[in-house]
Amino acid sequence: MPEAESRGLWAGLKAAGRAIASFQADFVLTAVYYLALGPASLALKLSGRNPFGAADAKTGWKPREPVDPAEHLKSQG
Amino acid sequence: MNILGLSCHYHDSAAALLADGELVAAAEEERFSRKKHDSGYPAKAVAFCLGKAGLRPQDLDYVAYYEKPFLKFERILTGCAATFPKSAGLFRRAMKSWLGEKLWIKARLARELGVPEEKILFCDHHLSHAASAFFCSPFEDAAVLTTDGVGEWATATIGKGTASWQEGGKQSLVLSHELRYPHSIGLLYSAFTAYLGFEVNDGEYKVMGMAPYGKPRFETEVWKLVSRFGDGSFRLALDAFAFQHDAERSFTNEFEKLFGPPRKPGTRFVTAQTSLYDDTNAPGASELAENQRFADIAASIQAVTETLVLEMAAEAKRRTGSKNLCMAGGVALNSVSNGRLWRESGFERIFIQPSAGDAGGALGAALYAHHALLQKPRRHVMTRADWGQEFSVGQTVDSLKSAGANFETFDDEARLLERAVDLLRQGKVVGWHQGRFEWGPRALGNRSIIADPRSEKMKDTVNIKIKFREPFRPFAPSVLAESADAYFDFGRREVPDAASFMLMTFPVKDKKRAEIPAVTHVDGSSRVQSVGPDAPPLYRGLIRGFQQATGVGLVLNTSFNLKGEPIVNTPLEAFATFMDSGMDALVVGSCVVEKDKLQTASSSWRTSWRSSQAPDKNLVF
Numbered sequence: 001m002p003e004a005e006s007r008g009l010w011a012g013l014k015a016a017g018r019a020i021a022s023f024q025a026d027f028v029l030t031a032v033y034y035l036a037l038g039p040a041s042l043a044l045k046l047s048g049r050n051p052f053g054a055a056d057a058k059t060g061w062k063p064r065e066p067v068d069p070a071e072h073l074k075s076q077g
Numbered sequence: 078m079n080i081l082g083l084s085c086h087y088h089d090s091a092a093a094l095l096a097d098g099e100l101v102a103a104a105e106e107e108r109f110s111r112k113k114h115d116s117g118y119p120a121k122a123v124a125f126c127l128g129k130a131g132l133r134p135q136d137l138d139y140v141a142y143y144e145k146p147f148l149k150f151e152r153i154l155t156g157c158a159a160t161f162p163k164s165a166g167l168f169r170r171a172m173k174s175w176l177g178e179k180l181w182i183k184a185r186l187a188r189e190l191g192v193p194e195e196k197i198l199f200c201d202h203h204l205s206h207a208a209s210a211f212f213c214s215p216f217e218d219a220a221v222l223t224t225d226g227v228g229e230w231a232t233a234t235i236g237k238g239t240a241s242w243q244e245g246g247k248q249s250l251v252l253s254h255e256l257r258y259p260h261s262i263g264l265l266y267s268a269f270t271a272y273l274g275f276e277v278n279d280g281e282y283k284v285m286g287m288a289p290y291g292k293p294r295f296e297t298e299v300w301k302l303v304s305r306f307g308d309g310s311f312r313l314a315l316d317a318f319a320f321q322h323d324a325e326r327s328f329t330n331e332f333e334k335l336f337g338p339p340r341k342p343g344t345r346f347v348t349a350q351t352s353l354y355d356d357t358n359a360p361g362a363s364e365l366a367e368n369q370r371f372a373d374i375a376a377s378i379q380a381v382t383e384t385l386v387l388e389m390a391a392e393a394k395r396r397t398g399s400k401n402l403c404m405a406g407g408v409a410l411n412s413v414s415n416g417r418l419w420r421e422s423g424f425e426r427i428f429i430q431p432s433a434g435d436a437g438g439a440l441g442a443a444l445y446a447h448h449a450l451l452q453k454p455r456r457h458v459m460t461r462a463d464w465g466q467e468f469s470v471g472q473t474v475d476s477l478k479s480a481g482a483n484f485e486t487f488d489d490e491a492r493l494l495e496r497a498v499d500l501l502r503q504g505k506v507v508g509w510h511q512g513r514f515e516w517g518p519r520a521l522g523n524r525s526i527i528a529d530p531r532s533e534k535m536k537d538t539v540n541i542k543i544k545f546r547e548p549f550r551p552f553a554p555s556v557l558a559e560s561a562d563a564y565f566d567f568g569r570r571e572v573p574d575a576a577s578f579m580l581m582t583f584p585v586k587d588k589k590r591a592e593i594p595a596v597t598h599v600d601g602s603s604r605v606q607s608v609g610p611d612a613p614p615l616y617r618g619l620i621r622g623f624q625q626a627t628g629v630g631l632v633l634n635t636s637f638n639l640k641g642e643p644i645v646n647t648p649l650e651a652f653a654t655f656m657d658s659g660m661d662a663l664v665v666g667s668c669v670v671e672k673d674k675l676q677t678a679s680s681s682w683r684t685s686w687r688s689s690q691a692p693d694k695n696l697v698f
Contacts, residue, residue: 032172059308059310060256061256062254066251072200
């Protein structure tokens, strides 16, 4: 097979592979969303905790914990 | 002690290198990759920074990344849970990107750079912003205010910095309070950016430019979206916003009920005050009315933003008692609100470094590591913005020759300036490419397009024929610092520090408006760049020469790029952009190219060069 054609075929196969992988990922992630985040969301609602801030708050400012620069910079979280 | 700062994986990735606390180089990746707002790993910016310092990756003591990936991931997951089941699409999209690359940033940085993982540090997003402002400022003590869309959880912070230039002195930067996602001034502004038909994280300055064509008659409606607590903090009415559960849409039908149908992207913006230039299609009454509504909405969100920023700054002042303010974050690039802060906040001095957005986080993370972790004394004050790549005379000449350009070379600087001033006086639009490119989104005289500000027509000419952009967009002046007070009303005797980086807007003095119409916006304001003794001498010389020739101590200055493209880096990119636009002349290094003297060989070179310059997509890992 000429080089240009085989390169085109390879590019086509890769594009098809990416499309299949994307569909598969969407399927798995949708399942995770409903099976894992659904219950988490329910638990959040039942606990009465609003991660977006309480509606009756007196201020929007939240105090930040003082940080030790050495500890702070080591951690990714 | 060599520290490399990095920001990437959201937008505007960048690298910055500190050697013993001195900034050696800083650059955004887009300048090298030619991909606007490039968010990929900044491989070329890193290579440039290391090369500039003559270092290899193994010579680095630390690599400081500009945010905390795990905290950001937690916020995205929590946000998706809180907005279940609306957030399915956002969840899928975010997880693909996070599980595919962003969560493994530490290992990837170690692999890309060939450094051990122990050398990689992670600085909180807003702390990176804060450090980029405070540790570049001239202050020993300052209040710090950061405001952007969102980092990990924080959307705004206030705090205080204390620093010393003496060995053994205490270096401290503490952010004491934060506003948290989704209550964000940046996301509020971005929702209006999307509503007004512009791209989020790109078109915010277009909203700012559109606002002066309107009156803030929708301010009451905007305030319905924002509940203030009276201490600079606020909550958003989340029913009107979709960004917290939708990756594609920023606002909901509730939002549209308040403001009407959104503006379609790409439609022309024309009001009774905007120029039609050579557009022969005159607008009808309904088009004018519809566009006036959009202008009024832009004016309204701008007015609300200014009020919110002023209130936050007042809170920062109240909490810290400092007379100085340092600002960073994307909202700190809003030059209109910065101008009001200068006039109304009561701070004696305000410092904003030129790359106040996310790219600047790379520098901030490195500075935080150097000063807060290592407790090294201050060494650096950012008085100029040219920290990027530069090209020698030989490289410039070779580039122009390779493009088939015929050009004149001036060995004598005075003669070069005389030639450039002559071109400007003749009404020519000149590409100006000198020295190292600028750090941040503004061209400040090293990668600029310059023109005569006295011409009424020049604004339209540069907008439409040179940059191919919307006719409503304003242009900024570069003014000699010593002449600035004659043209602009700073509201005080001194010229603010931030004006060196074109980060504040001021009224043009009434008696001067007719003299410099090309840089006077429709409301009589101007985003001033004050060119003082710290600015590149050649650029100062050019403006001084123009002043001697015309009596006007300023030139029109806009970034050297075409619409949708990053600012040029190399002499070849400058030449290609010059050829693709209606610019009349190009001054690159000591060479002058004039379009009407060019031979045809350059045109065929341009076609082949452009086709070889597709943005490099392989850089994103």
